[in-house]
Every structure is written in C-alpha cells, then in structure tokens.
Amino acid sequence: MLRSTFLGYKTATSALKVHQNYMDITGQNMANVNTKGYTRQRLDTASFGFTARNLKFSLGGVVIGQGVNSLGVSQYRDPFLDLRYRTAAAKTGDQEVQLEALSDLELFFDEIAKDGLDSQFSDLWNQLQNLANNGSTDPVYQSVVRTSAQVLTQMLNDYAGQMETVRDQQYEYMKNGATVEVNQLLKNISILNQQIKEANIGGNPALELNDERNLLIDKLSSYLDIEVKVEKINIGGDNYVDELSINLKLENGTKVKIVDNKEFAEFKTSENGRDVLFEVTDLNGNNSDLTNEITKGKIGGYIKFLNGKGEYDTTAGVTNSDARGVQYYQNLLDTLANKFATTMNELNREPTHYDSEGVGDVFGADKPLFGSRDGVGTDITAKSIKIHDDWAESKDAYITHTILEPKGNNDDKAAADNILRMIDAFKTDNDFTTEYDGTGSGLFKGTFQEFVSFSVTKLNLQVSETEKTHESYLISEYQIDFERSSLSSVDFNEEGVNLLQYSKSYNAAARLMTTLDEMLDTLINRMGV
Numbered sequence: 001m002l003r004s005t006f007l008g009y010k011t012a013t014s015a016l017k018v019h020q021n022y023m024d025i026t027g028q029n030m031a032n033v034n035t036k037g038y039t040r041q042r043l044d045t046a047s048f049g050f051t052a053r054n055l056k057f058s059l060g061g062v063v064i065g066q067g068v069n070s071l072g073v074s075q076y077r078d079p080f081l082d083l084r085y086r087t088a089a090a091k092t093g094d095q096e097v098q099l100e101a102l103s104d105l106e107l108f109f110d111e112i113a114k115d116g117l118d119s120q121f122s123d124l125w126n127q128l129q130n131l132a133n134n135g136s137t138d139p140v141y142q143s144v145v146r147t148s149a150q151v152l153t154q155m156l157n158d159y160a161g162q163m164e165t166v167r168d169q170q171y172e173y174m175k176n177g178a179t180v181e182v183n184q185l186l187k188n189i190s191i192l193n194q195q196i197k198e199a200n201i202g203g204n205p206a207l208e209l210n211d212e213r214n215l216l217i218d219k220l221s222s223y224l225d226i227e228v229k230v231e232k233i234n235i236g237g238d239n240y241v242d243e244l245s246i247n248l249k250l251e252n253g254t255k256v257k258i259v260d261n262k263e264f265a266e267f268k269t270s271e272n273g274r275d276v277l278f279e280v281t282d283l284n285g286n287n288s289d290l291t292n293e294i295t296k297g298k299i300g301g302y303i304k305f306l307n308g309k310g311e312y313d314t315t316a317g318v319t320n321s322d323a324r325g326v327q328y329y330q331n332l333l334d335t336l337a338n339k340f341a342t343t344m345n346e347l348n349r350e351p352t353h354y355d356s357e358g359v360g361d362v363f364g365a366d367k368p369l370f371g372s373r374d375g376v377g378t379d380i381t382a383k384s385i386k387i388h389d390d391w392a393e394s395k396d397a398y399i400t401h402t403i404l405e406p407k408g409n410n411d412d413k414a415a416a417d418n419i420l421r422m423i424d425a426f427k428t429d430n431d432f433t434t435e436y437d438g439t440g441s442g443l444f445k446g447t448f449q450e451f452v453s454f455s456v457t458k459l460n461l462q463v464s465e466t467e468k469t470h471e472s473y474l475i476s477e478y479q480i481d482f483e484r485s486s487l488s489s490v491d492f493n494e495e496g497v498n499l500l501q502y503s504k505s506y507n508a509a510a511r512l513m514t515t516l517d518e519m520l521d522t523l524i525n526r527m528g529v
Contacts, residue, residue, distance in 0.1 A: 007066075008516045014067030015509035018045055021070055022502040026495050033490040037215035040490050041207055044071040073205055079230075081484040082214070086221035086228070088477040090296040093222040095470035097170075097301030098325075102463045104166045105329060109159065109459055117336075117452045120155055124148045125426045128419055136401035136416035145399065146391060149369065153385045156337050160330065160383035167306065167326045171276060174302035175269040178223055179278075182299070185220045186246075186264040189213060193244050194262045200241035217246070225249045225296035226258075248280075250293035257283055274327060276306040311441050312434050324462055331434070332443075332455045333382040338436045340448050341370035341380040345388075347422050348400045358405035367400065379436060 032038040048069040127148045131141040192213040199206035227247040232240040246259035258265040266281045294300045308325025345368040351360020371388040372378045402415035434440035
C-alpha cells in the first residue's frame, strides 16, 4: 500500500514545529540566566502515532513515521529538594534570630573588654577596706563608700535598662517586622494561587508565576516550619489544575492549614506581661494561641528569646520558656542585685541586745543601705536598686561600724568589726536560687563576683553554641540549595549545546521537507516518462 501523499509532510512539519519550540525554550532559559528564582524549563514531547480513535477504518501493514508531538512545557524541579530546603531554612531562621539577639546582650554584658560589675564590686570592697583602716566612723570615708555603692547600683540599673532595650527591640522586630512579613507572604501566595489556577484553566502552565510563588514559599519557610501540598484537580476533559495548600507544623505534632488555594490565615503578635503571644486567625475565623507550639523558624527564635526563662520557668511542660532568653538573663541580674542588697542591709542593722561576750545577738529595726525605686515593700531588682534615701541624705556616719557592746569610753568609735563583716560578705559563698527567699531551684553557689562571672560565662557559652549550631544549619541549607540549583538553574554551556543540537535537528527537518517535495515532484511529473 502506498503511503499517504501528505503524511510525510506532517511528520516534517511536526519536527519543524517541535524543534522551533525547543529553541524558543532554550532562548527563554538563556534570557533568564540571572533572574532570581527562575527555574529552567523544558519541552515535554512524545512520538505521534495513529490509534483506532483517529481512523474510521484500520490500516493494513506497519504504520511508521507519524512525527513528534509537544505535550507541554515543564520545569526541572525536585519537590523532595524543596521539602529538604524549607525544613533546613526553618532551623536556620530559628538560630539566626537567637544568635543576633543574644549577641546584642553580649555587647554590653562584657566583663572582659570593659570595666563592668566585677570591677565595681572590687572597688566597693576596696573602699570598705579603706573605711576600716582609716576611721570607721569618718563621714568622708563613709561618703566615698556610698559613692562607690551608688556607682554599682547605677551600673545594675544600666545593665537592666540595656537588657530591656534589647528585649523591646526584638519584640518590635517580631511584631512589626516578622509577623507583618508572614501575613504579607500568605496573602501574596494566595493571590498567586488564584492567578496560577486561572492560567491553568486557560491551558497556560504559568511557570513564571510558579517561580514567583516558590520564592515566596521559600521565604515563608525561614519564618515558620511549613508543609506544602499541591493537588491536581480534574476540571473535565482530562484537564487538570494545581491547587496549593500550606500547613503550619506545630510542636505537638498537629498541623494548622494557613493557606488553601485563595484562602489564607492571619497572625498577630501581642504582649502578656513580660511574655510575648503569637496567635493565629485560621481559615474558619477561629483564634488560637500558638505561642508554645512554634519552635522553629524566625518566629520560633523570637519566642524563645523573648519568653525563655531557663531555670526560672515554673510552668511545667511549656515549650520555649525553658530556653535561655532575655528573661533568663534579666532574672540572673535581678537575683544578684536582690541577694547583694539583702545581705548588706541585714549586716547594717544595729544590735539591741548583746550576748555574754558583748557581741550583738538581737538586732533592731532595719537601717537599710539599699532600697527599691518602686517603693517600700517591693522587691529590689537590678532595674530598681538604689542607695536608700536615709543613707543618701545622711551627713554623718550611717554605716554600722560595730556590733560590740559599748564600754562607755568612746573606744567603740574606732571599732570596725561590722565593716569587716561586710568585707567578708564579699568573699563568702552564697546560695543563689530562682527565688529571692532562697527557695526554688538552685542556680549557683559562690560569691557575688563569682556569680557575675557565672552569668557572663553562661551568656558567652550560649552565644558560642548558637553560633556553631547556626553555622551547621546554614551549611546544610546551602548544600541543599546547591543541589537544587544544580538541577533547576540555567547553565549557559548546557543551553549552548542544546541550541546547536536543536538547530541541527531543525535543519534536518527542513531538509526532510525538501526531499519529500522532490519525491512528490518525481511521482507526479516524471513517472511514465
């Protein structure tokens, strides 16, 4: 049986058309080599052949050479690599925020690069020594001690104030930075979902819109630990559209849908006392507090830093608050200030009764050296500690210099036994606990200055550990992104080779068309001659 006259032309024209498409896509790839987020495209093809559905009557013999058919345009993209990258991005984002915030604390809480609390405790100790050696009731030397103590209280105030500044700054970053950014990303993703769906219905794969959406999803994954699902929906006639949804993965193992095609959730950050709250209004309009269920991404990092109380956390089973954040270091500083003020105030009380050896064993009303800016009866903290008003206004000797029973010959004016007790208090080990009254969890046993070193070392070690963890996660994220880029990004050399290959194939298809024309001319004009 003779071949259909124009069947060969159909084969040649299909080859011309497909290879023209190949070159168009290659040109598109090369044009977008520097476009951020662009994914290399490819033409999906299949050999074309008749089936029983195409023909009214079946053909006898072998049917060959039906040509090539374009199935559509797709992308070089691996969903598994996207999943791995976004999981790594959430871990990196968590550590990145904590590292930045803890480093801000470390900048001023530095006892090595500058004269800080440790040096000021030493200065106060030296001034007490001078007072004991140079007339314990001398108002001038007592005034010098008071000045040194005042510098110490101001330094504690300053440290507490700077911690509060870092805390407020990070809260501002979370509320008006990260949370606003997350809400905007969710809104933009939902808009792109609708645009892509409408394009798919019209037969357009909308690959460039997909690239834009993937960029937004990657960015979202640095803020929250998310799971992305794409479902193909049959709209009839074997035509499908993609519908994308995003779930937020929580620490308790459950998931909250935050994007469903064109619907999206909204997040809100607020304060509850010293703690931060992170809430969501889901797709059904219900409000939920997710603060204790977000442990990854930048949002998780902010929550850990702002709510982390470490050993001071008294709420069992609450995630994030057991992290060591700004509240933990604020509490350490408050513990130091309260323990120091309480100890010195107790030592400054005057005896009302003496034992058989003439040493005071019962003490009268308080004669405090330190007080609270928040008023009488409130706890002394690093933020509130100050020189007591009575001491500040005193023009005579105020510090209790002796607890020995007076002999009536004024020799007690030269006694300095109580000042020596105060000096010894600087070298005495104290039990520092999470409660001012000595109850609660034990933190440290040592002197005031050793507790300062303990607190600073805790912060330095945490910064170092967070830095190493962040670097490890960052390397992992980079490696995954490199693998993804190796598959999805445009390579000029590879595209150049493809361009030559498709050009030759196009020329070959054109040559086939010319040959078929010569054959048809022979068949029509030269047979029988």
